[in-house]
Amino acid sequence: MRVRLVVAFVVVALISAVTATALAYRDARTAVLQRTQQAAVHDLRDQVTAVAADFEIPPDQRSLSRFTAQVADGLVSDSRVVVARYQDLVAVSDSRTDPDARISPELRTAVHIGEEARFQRVMWRGEPYLVVGMPVRYADGDRETSGLEVYALTDLRAERDDIAALLDSAREGTVPVVVLAAALALLAAGTVLRPVRKLGRATRELAAGDLGSRVAATGHDELAELARTFNETADALQASDAELREQEAKARRFVADVSHELRTPLSAMTMVATVLEEDADQLPPDAAHAARTVGAETARLARLVDDLMEISRFDAKAVRLNAAETDLADTVRASLALRGWTDRVETRLAEGVRAVVDRRRIDVIVANLVGNALRHGAPPVTVTLGTAPAADGSGTEWVTLAVADHGPGLPPGARERVFDRFYKADAARTRGAADDSGQGSGLGTAIALENARLHGGTIEVADPTDLADGNDGDGKGGERAAHEPRGGAVFTLRLPLRRTGEDTE
Incomplete structure (x- = not known):
């Protein structure tokens, strides 16, 4: 905007300067030119009248x-040449001047048939001249011309040079005008x-989460009004955020209190x-x-x-890792056997x-992912444990635990919401008949993801089972995956491979 x-x-200053020039x-x-023309006409008329x-x-x-010489001697300017004509006679005050070179036929005709002085600007050999012509009349006022015509040729080079100098001065004055503009x-842009810059900075801070960002509004112009509107919007947003946070905190406390109170009767x-x-x-x-139904629903x-x-x-930030170096293959087998x-x-x-992990929380992740695959997918359900390099090329190794099934897979749009709390994608993923654990709560994947993040990792979900690019531990996973039917869903746990003695924060 500054530019x-x-x-x-x-541009405005340049246009103004050019227009003014x-x-x-x-x-x-x-x-x-008018002053020169009028002076030439009056001078010639006065001198002709006198002579x-x-x-x-x-x-x-x-x-x-x-006669020609007397008229020329009496003219104010010495640069003028006088030409007199009477029928076929022609006299020139300067013998070096061609009388027909600068007097056009049009001017001669106008002077011959006219009653007043006539003038015409002409170019001769690239130089400007003013030619003034007038007929000489009898003094008795019979309106009859004497037949004598007088012409004065005035050099206009001096006037041309003056005008050119004025134009040059105006052009030179345009440069400082543009610089000043x-x-x-x-100055005006600043x-x-x-x-505007302050408002933009405050807007970025507000977008980054700093709801206390404000702009000083001074004056009564449009920018000041915009700053006040921004501050009012930020105040309303901060108030709404505080109210939402308070409501969320109350809801979390309510859930925690209700859950705690339900444990005793349960x-x-x-x-x-x-x-x-x-x-x-x-x-x-x-x-x-009825007894078995009550037992299942109570569980x-x-x-x-x-x-x-x-x-x-997790919401109260009260979760801590009880981490120790653990054999992950033994942990997975123990979780499945349990x-x-x-x-x-x-x-x-x-x-x-x-790797250095919290064994209990890894067990929770395995239980939730495998339980979902058994409940909603179709056999065979496959659990693959291996390692893989980091995708950013940093050389860091990651543990990968992939849980795949061969069911109908996730419905469109479910992948973005599968880790949301209480979200269920059962419209497409069937409930496994062999699993008697009943309908899930919709919290399993959310809890699994929170436990993965607590370890500095994540859980990713993908469509068709294809482990050819993964490491299944025995070097044959890719060969077998290439012959398996496609379909189902794959949930992959990724954890940084940390061992005893490494930074585990």
Whole structure:
């Protein structure tokens, strides 16, 4: 904008200077020429009147030459040449002048048939001249001409040089005008753009999260009004943000309090449900079915409460890692065995992959990812453990744990929301009939992602199973993946490979 303002100022100043120069040149040229023309006409008329009083008509060549010389001697300017004509006689005050060279036929005709003095500007040999002609009349006023015509040739080079000097002066004056306009434009641009820059900086700070950013509004112009509007908007945004944060904090406290309060009655309900399930075979069929349903729903409610409490701890920043160097392959096998999934999941685990992690939280991640694959996908479900270099080329190694299924996959648009809390994509991913754990709460992937981030890692989701580019630990994963049917979803846990003695913060 600064450049545009300076250019606009300079262009306006340049146009103004050029226009003023052109108008001044035109007016000065007209004034100089009119003054010269009027002076030449009056001078010639006065001198002819004075000399013609004693001039006899008809003249001879000698008397006509004498008349011409007398008129030329009496003219104010010495640079004028006088030409007199009477019928076929022609006399010139300067013998070196061709009388027909600078007097045009048009002017001669106008003087011959006219009653007043006539003038014409002509160019001769590249130089400007003024030619004034007038007829000589009888003094008795009979309106009859004497037949004598007098012409005065005036050199206009001096006037031309004066006008050219004036034009040069005007042109030279244009340069400082343009420079001054540029300086004023820079000053004006700085004055105008300084509030704009401050407003832009405050807007960037506001966009970056600094809701306390404000702009000093001084004056009563449009920029000051804009600054006040920005401040009012920032005040409203800060108030809304504070209100939302307060409401969010209340909601989190409510969830945490409700989850905590539910644990005690849930413990009692779980014990009763367990007893009922153990004795279900001794009950009538309807009562046995009810007992098993109560037990399953109570277990599901207990898991939901546990998940809510875990999410509450993440929100309260109260989660800490209990990290130790761990064999990840053993951790994955133990997690699958604990839940009875060993026979239902195909594993490709690289041996000897050890990292400093919280074993319990890795177990939570594996349980959630594999549980989702069993619940919503289709067999075979594959768990692949390996290592891979960092994508940024830094040379850092990462642990990769991929959980793949061969179900219908994620529906369009679900990939961006699959880690949102309480989000369920069951419209496309079927509920596994072999899994009796029931419908999930929609918190499993969110908890898994939070645990991955706590380790400095992440979880990525992709479409068709294709582990050919990964490291499955036995060097054969790519060959096998190339022959597997495509489909399903792949959730990949990526953790930085940290060992004992390395920075684990």
